[in-house]
Amino acid sequence: MDNKVLLTGGAGYIGTLLAPMLLEQGYHVTIVDNFLYGAQPVLGFSMHPNLTLIKGDVRDEVMMGKLVPKHDWVLHLAAIVGYPACAADPFRASTTNVDGTRNILQAMSASQRFIFASTGSTYGKVNGIATEETPIEPLTLYGKNKRDCESIIRDSKIPHVILRFATVFGSSPRLRLDLLINDFIYQAIHNKQIVLFEGHFRRTFLHSSDAAGVYPFAMQNFEKMNRHVYNVGDEAMNFTKKQVAQQIKKYINYYLHEADVGTDPDQRDYEVDYSKLRNAGFRAKVTLDEGIRELIKVLSVLTVQHPLRNA
Ligand SMILES: NC(=O)c1ccc[n+]([C@@H]2O[C@H](COP(=O)([O-])OP(=O)(O)OC[C@H]3O[C@@H](n4cnc5c(N)ncnc54)[C@H](O)[C@@H]3O)[C@@H](O)[C@H]2O)c1
Known part of the structure; x- marks a missing residue:
């Protein structure tokens, strides 16, 4: 079988x-x-x-x-x-x-x-x-x-x-708030600000x-x-961290605080090519905008923070 x-x-x-x-x-x-x-x-x-x-x-x-x-x-x-x-x-x-x-x-x-x-x-x-x-x-x-x-x-x-x-990023029955977009949206809703470092770093x-x-x-x-x-993944989902933060601003009024206060230990600043998987026939369906709207809905009603972070 x-x-x-x-x-x-x-x-x-x-x-x-x-x-x-x-x-x-x-x-x-x-x-x-x-x-x-x-x-x-x-x-x-x-x-x-x-x-x-x-x-x-x-x-x-x-x-x-x-x-x-x-x-x-x-x-x-x-x-x-x-x-x-x-x-x-x-x-x-x-x-x-x-x-x-x-x-x-x-x-x-x-x-x-x-x-x-x-x-x-x-x-x-x-x-x-x-x-x-x-x-x-x-x-x-x-x-x-x-x-x-x-x-x-x-x-x-x-x-x-x-x-x-x-x-x-996005919702799940086992939600994770340590992931970048999920975290940004949580911060924007509950702290009314996002502290952004290495905003020009490209992520996917x-x-x-x-x-x-x-x-x-x-x-x-x-x-x-x-x-x-x-x-x-999908090339259409290659964004800088700042682009993600700005996209969230379309929906939530929060303060974007750009500061040199941290570095990402894995220093990921890259674009990724997804043509191999696309040529095999797979396309990701959900856009950044759709995912942001979903997360705003979910994270607006959620106030517990730490148990949902892997570390
Ligand atoms: N979420 C992402 O952005 C992402 C990106 C790249 C790769 N991945 C990979 O996808 C996989 C799933 O990630 P996720 O985001 O669902 O993470 P997650 O932390 O939600 O899930 C991991 C699961 O593994 C279980 N687990 C941990 N240690 C275990 C052990 N010793 N024995 C049995 N179970 C154990 C945990 O209880 C948890 O349910 C991982 O291998 C991860 O590396 C995830």
Whole structure:
């Protein structure tokens, strides 16, 4: 049947949007997650008969060794995500991100298929436009962890697709406020100001529903995408941080305070080329404007801040 999916990190920001999509498409989904951010985000789709929930740690070699072979697909999203969260606990980050990925691959056979959530943070400081051929030189532990995973995956015999995501924004049952656009909108609504540093830095964005939506696409097109890396995003979503802040101003009256008060440790100031994924047939659907309007709606009624930040 080829429809048994193991979704690691399925209780996360992207995973909780992806799981219901897969269930709707007829897949049997097993989420394995240590529920670092609680189980509430899965409650909206928990009644689905084809959903199994397992509380487990991808670092648990024995547990993963039993679980992984029972599935046709492994969609591996579980991770300590983002450079602040990785810097806050480097041991936990590296063991989860790198050892966890190795555990899964070791338990897989060549008849199974693996899709890995990597990141544009692997590129580091790029001059010009980053394509999948651009050498990756990550500057943060998070980016280095993902680079190490990519190399373990490429060296394996397991059929795989590697997805290098743009910075995701937008709503989700497991909302994250540490992401740039989500954070800006939260600050604009609740603090009535955004403190902007390195405003000229170019970044690249992707709506959360498109980040989830690329998985079913990659599963349906797996044979032609097999053993390839794809940047996931859209050139129309390449913006400077200041452009994003100005776009938010169209909807919210807040004070934009430009100041040299910080630096981004991964120094991302780059444009990314998405033609490889576009040529494979995938287009992101949600625009910056649509995502901003959604987030204003959601974040206006939300006042809890810290539990929704990875670090
Ligand atoms: N959101 C983005 O902007 C973005 C961009 C690029 C790549 N990614 C990648 O996409 C994937 C999902 O990211 P997200 O934004 O949904 O993050 P998230 O932090 O919301 O989700 C990660 C999930 O992994 C789980 N987890 C953490 N450690 C675990 C462990 N040891 N065992 C089992 N589960 C564990 C957490 O409980 C959480 O549910 C990650 O691999 C991330 O690196 C995300």
